[in-house]
Amino acid sequence: MTIQKQTAHSGMPMVRLEGVAKNYDGVTALQGTDLQVEKGEFLTLLGPSGSGKTTLLNIISGMIDPSVGRVFIDGSDVTGLPSAKRELGMVFQSYALMPHMTVFDNIAFPLRIRKVSVAEIRRRVLEVLDLVQLAHLADRKPRALSGGQQQRISLARCIVYNPRLILMDEPLGALDKKLREQMQLEIMRLHTRLGITMIYVTHDQEEALTMSDRIVLMNNARIEQTGAPDDLYFSPRSVFAAEFIGQSNLLEARVVDRASVRLRGGLVVAARADGIAPPGRDARLLVRPESLRLADAGRAAGDPGQGLDNLIPGVAVSSMIVGSLIKHYVDVGESSPIVVQELSSADARAPAPGEKVMVGWSVKNSRLLAD
Amino acid sequence: MSMERGGSKRGFSGWVVPGLACLVFVFLLLPSVIVIPVSFGDAHEMMFPPKTWSFDLYRQFFNDAEWLAAAWLSLRVALWTTAISLLLGVPAAYGLVRGRFPGQRWLGLFLLSPIMVPAIVAALGLYIYFLKTGISGGELRLVLGLSVVTMPFVIVTSMSGLRHIDPNLEAAATIMGAGPLTVFFRVTLPLLKPSIIGGALFAFLMSFDEVTIAWFISRAGYTTLPIKMFSSIQWEISPVLAAISTMLTLISVVICLAVAKIQRRDPKS
Numbered sequence: 001m002t003i004q005k006q007t008a009h010s011g012m013p014m015v016r017l018e019g020v021a022k023n024y025d026g027v028t029a030l031q032g033t034d035l036q037v038e039k040g041e042f043l044t045l046l047g048p049s050g051s052g053k054t055t056l057l058n059i060i061s062g063m064i065d066p067s068v069g070r071v072f073i074d075g076s077d078v079t080g081l082p083s084a085k086r087e088l089g090m091v092f093q094s095y096a097l098m099p100h101m102t103v104f105d106n107i108a109f110p111l112r113i114r115k116v117s118v119a120e121i122r123r124r125v126l127e128v129l130d131l132v133q134l135a136h137l138a139d140r141k142p143r144a145l146s147g148g149q150q151q152r153i154s155l156a157r158c159i160v161y162n163p164r165l166i167l168m169d170e171p172l173g174a175l176d177k178k179l180r181e182q183m184q185l186e187i188m189r190l191h192t193r194l195g196i197t198m199i200y201v202t203h204d205q206e207e208a209l210t211m212s213d214r215i216v217l218m219n220n221a222r223i224e225q226t227g228a229p230d231d232l233y234f235s236p237r238s239v240f241a242a243e244f245i246g247q248s249n250l251l252e253a254r255v256v257d258r259a260s261v262r263l264r265g266g267l268v269v270a271a272r273a274d275g276i277a278p279p280g281r282d283a284r285l286l287v288r289p290e291s292l293r294l295a296d297a298g299r300a301a302g303d304p305g306q307g308l309d310n311l312i313p314g315v316a317v318s319s320m321i322v323g324s325l326i327k328h329y330v331d332v333g334e335s336s337p338i339v340v341q342e343l344s345s346a347d348a349r350a351p352a353p354g355e356k357v358m359v360g361w362s363v364k365n366s367r368l369l370a371d
Numbered sequence: 372m373s374m375e376r377g378g379s380k381r382g383f384s385g386w387v388v389p390g391l392a393c394l395v396f397v398f399l400l401l402p403s404v405i406v407i408p409v410s411f412g413d414a415h416e417m418m419f420p421p422k423t424w425s426f427d428l429y430r431q432f433f434n435d436a437e438w439l440a441a442a443w444l445s446l447r448v449a450l451w452t453t454a455i456s457l458l459l460g461v462p463a464a465y466g467l468v469r470g471r472f473p474g475q476r477w478l479g480l481f482l483l484s485p486i487m488v489p490a491i492v493a494a495l496g497l498y499i500y501f502l503k504t505g506i507s508g509g510e511l512r513l514v515l516g517l518s519v520v521t522m523p524f525v526i527v528t529s530m531s532g533l534r535h536i537d538p539n540l541e542a543a544a545t546i547m548g549a550g551p552l553t554v555f556f557r558v559t560l561p562l563l564k565p566s567i568i569g570g571a572l573f574a575f576l577m578s579f580d581e582v583t584i585a586w587f588i589s590r591a592g593y594t595t596l597p598i599k600m601f602s603s604i605q606w607e608i609s610p611v612l613a614a615i616s617t618m619l620t621l622i623s624v625v626i627c628l629a630v631a632k633i634q635r636r637d638p639k640s
Contacts, residue, residue: 096542
């Protein structure tokens, strides 16, 4: 068996970037960046377009030389080393399969470059074709394949030569939603089975949350926050991170003291403000829609009940059922209605538009962010 | 209503437009086609329609050492010109499309400039140039002179072909471990083949047919087929011209059909 699970036998990281930056004629594509990718890790570079994630990926692949900084792969300094010598694999959004070669020849291509014997090539190509379950398409031209099949061939072409690292640049961007979810599982399966380090670029936060061991969130040519998916979702450190990942309600707030903030409407609510001193400072209070609860208007603001620490009055704007979820839009005096999300059920009651309601949440589910 | 509109539309575009197109086509084609029956006529005078039918004119051509020598020279020159145009034009196109260097646009403009210069001006320039540099080989002069005007066409077709090749294909091959030469010969060149063949056939046809420049720079004893035809029409009006014209037309048509076929097979165009 040539396709073996790669094991993290040494503590050395697979990729280490030291102060890497890239400028084009005065335009900064990537600010000074440090990053470490562990062996066997599935790391996602997430961010909007122009955030520098593709630049970062291409610096690792060697297609772009950094203006400053050093790139280490598996402990050795590869800064300035041509792509061809870095022993990497890359999967492109456009698949980048050679249109003049059959599926078999496409997968055999990296092996032929490595001067592997004909018999060995045949064995290994058929092996990876089995792995991606497309052995029956070996003699087809890529053009005759569907997008999903082409991307699986493109993955097979990477796996076949056992690169130490596979880079993926929005590989599922051209596929429709259903196929994309299927391919996400497929890629995760291959990652678990082969243990290859993977660096994955996407602008789709859901995809990043689903697939990654760790997410590097990028914005404005720099790293905004790094962490495990739940870390980024529950503990964003900036308004950008809170807005980019998941749905969010960001209430305008001004710090009163270490334990409370004043909302736009003048109400003072409990919040952990110790991270954001001093009092008087403007901030945003993040509460995820699923952390908010609707309560009857009859309850007093001082008596939240239901384990809620805060309760503020509002006016129902509208409600809609999205399959298993129900979303209530409530005007609480912010510039736009906030969203309360609950599990839907047949007997769920939605307040009529214009009805007075109370919206509550507990302090541990909220997070104060510097503006 | 849509039926009515469809009907009236078909009435107009169905007859008038194609009819006009056919007339224009016939008008353009007739001069070339008329030599074909003439070429099967009498060996002594050009006449349409011919009074008698024969292969005499073709026989005359293939028995005349001078005509054959001219044709042979034209063929050799055209082949060399095509080879040089490809050898210089394809790499130049590659550099212009894939490269990043200062003055790139100006270099591209410079390399394509022979297309913009009137043939007669280029011819005069080349004449003076060869006089000054002392390049005196008759055939060499023809090949070099014609290469200057055919190379831009090879560059243009190769450049447009290259623009249709996804640069990620080359990037993918590179990351998989292929060196620049491997990438060029195993990925770029095979994908560029239809454009290169198209450019080559075009260069061949142009250099085989070229009169103006060849006339200026060829020396005594190096008479290409078109030059010989040209002088023959001035001095003797030999009916054998009709036979040669027919054969040239046939070659052109075959080459153009070949180009069309190759380009249709090319999935990207």
